[in-house]
Amino acid sequence: MTASAAEIASAVREGNARASDVVEAALATIRMHDPVLNAFTTVTQERAQATAAALDARRARGEELGPLAGVPFAVKNLFDIAGLPTLAGSKINREHPPAARDATLIERLGAAGAILVGALNMGEYAYDFTGENVHDGPSRNPHDKSRMTGGSSGGSASAVGGRLVPLSLGSDTNGSIRVPSSLCGIFGLKPTYGRLSRARTFPFVASLDHLGPFARNVGDLALAYDAMQGHDPDDPVCVERPIEPVLPRIDDGIGNVRIAVAGGYFRKGAAPEALLAVERAAAALKVERDIEIPEAARARAAAYVITATEGAALHLDRLRTRAGDFDPAVRDRLIAGAMVPATLVNKAQKFRRWYRERMLELFTHVDVILAPATPCCAPLIGQQTFVLDGVELPVRANLGIYTQPISFIGLPVAAVPVPLKPLPIGVQIIAAPWREELALKVARSLERAGVVAAPEPPV
């Protein structure tokens, strides 16, 4: 699929393309390339064809179609899809009954005219930064099939990076949208915690879970984000804020936006390509200012503790009865998490509020912070360790060192790809809570300057 979501929607709305033809083209592309990329775990062919036919019939009757009319999209397989069990990357959930109703965000994209074409591969129960899955096999990086997609939303990034679909959805607890965006060279948005409804998705760490879109350009990202905004009583965390559309203002410019580069922790351990990507973005934005995010290492540590323990709490009964059916790498982390004393978790939660207050103070002096999304480009599939700052560390737990201190307090981030050779790498554009529009405007400015772009996957 070479057309953007906006181009497809425009063509379908104006009658220059039929949704049915768009969907057939997407299905053919998936059939051709997914055997290699392994991004999809289910292709919802019949549903997609029926939805497209209904959309074309509405157009023929003269009805106005939505802003995502005919746009094929796919979702990480922790989103409920009516009629399918919600796998969340696991073997155990395959025995679950089929979901009765789609997740809220699928319904909202559907209401805007987008057409669901399938469910996407992910790391088991989202406890993953690699995109590998012991049950379904690894999703593969579209720019080098021997390399990781990043996780846990690996299939979501592979599908968009490989041009199987122009739009996908994923989740981000500690970096699972931003890490795969970086490794696969695409755009990802992790909105503010509580902005988008998580209703009818399989959780991981309720106090850190976010959902968001992936796309190949900033306009499509904003288009999808705008269509998904709005309060949802089915998610108790989803806030009652008015919808704040970004797309109409995306080209307003960033003249007065104060931007700085995160120093200290966010440089330590970064490979030269990660630093180069941030430098390019900073240079294009004429940013010379550095800023220190206070106690970022401790923030990452506290996120680590809360994740291990809340994740273990979610899965405790399954660990007792079905331990042998987990991915061993996930199981061993969850069992360890179950043993961490609650006193330490409470300290992490106290630190979380303290750190949030420091960060809000920081945002009185700066509007947007740039930081690497990952410490390096995509590692090889199966690679167990890498060297950061001279120290050999496990890949699985450490690809998210730069994303974890940010999601820990729910800040909105646009992850944008710098198309370095031979592999792309991402930059985080971080804004204060509820200022998604600032992150997306800066992303747009970098896109217009030609500094960030989703590289074409090899044919």
Add this chain to the structure above:
Amino acid sequence: MGTQGDPLDDFIDAAAHALELPLDPAWRPAVKANLLVTLRQAALVSELVLPDDAEPAPVFRA
């Protein structure tokens, strides 16, 4: 099955028993390694002394 008197081994045994968590001997080294990392991260968090009245992040509202 604590080995060489490492209190963490004793803790893992006791916790697995008390929580009714199966612990295959083959999983034990990875579980211990993960627990060690998590406890180290928790220690890093605890090193920053916060006031007694510091409010934890999740706030319940009735």
